[in-house]
């Protein structure tokens with residue numbers, strides 16, 4: 001079994017134990033074991049088809065692993081896509097995934113959907129209205145923390161891509177997750193926006209949230225991650241600090257000569 005070794009004294013966060021996923025005859029993940037301790041940022045790298053998205057999909061319960069199991073904060077974890085927020089898990093998507101017909105504020109409030117009780121809200125009872133107001137206030141706080149509260153009333157289509165990326169991140173952070181999955185957050189961003197994003201990502205673990213960063217921008221991974229795991233054809237071929245990974249010839253081979261440091 002392939003292990004990601006971590007300091008056993010660290011708070012547990014997410015633990016993947018021997019995760020295997022097979023699609024028919026194809027093994028997309030092959031007995032991957034990986035610890036993402038609370039308060040740490042772990043990067044997942046690997047060439048196209050290595051199994052990164054499949055790993056995220058297993059963590060989000062999109063499909064169950066063929067073998068292996070997950071733990072979150074020291075307890076067995078069977079993720080369900082419709083209960084992710086309640087489980088303390090939030091995810092950003094490749095691209096934006098924002099609702100075009102909703103304002104920025106409404107998009108971020110949607111990140112609290114698991115906390116709403118739609119039936120009551122539709123009745124517009126005083127308690128439900130107060131609750132809606134509380135959710136909107138939390139969404140505004142999330143937007144403010146990323147410096148984009150001024151766009152709350154705008155529709156995403158009218159905004160620059162970099163702003164929309166921050167809105168998508170605010171939607172993930174508004175539920176104050178225990179585990180944040182970032183799926184190529186730097187995709188489509190220019191150099192300055194990526195630098196700003198790096199600063200934002202570094203602040204996320206301060207309250208104990210674990211972060212998994214899947215990203216093709218190797219520089220960003222190396223800059224913000226505490227540890228990096230590298231997948232190739234579904235196998236965990238390397239793990240360690242960014243410096244260790246940057247110097248690993250097996251990683252350079254997996255990337256077919258692409259420089260990694």
Ligand SMILES: Nc1ncnc2c1ncn2[C@@H]1O[C@H](COP(=O)(O)OP(=O)(O)OP(=O)(O)O)[C@@H](O)[C@H]1O
Nearest residue numbers: 023026027028046047048049050051052053054055
């Ligand atoms: N639902 C599916 N059914 C069948 N095969 C799948 C499915 N999802 C992924 N695969 C296959 O599993 C392997 C891993 O794919 P995955 O999308 O996880 O890789 P990736 O590392 O995310 O790649 P990329 O960087 O291109 O997004 C690939 O060979 C892919 O074709």
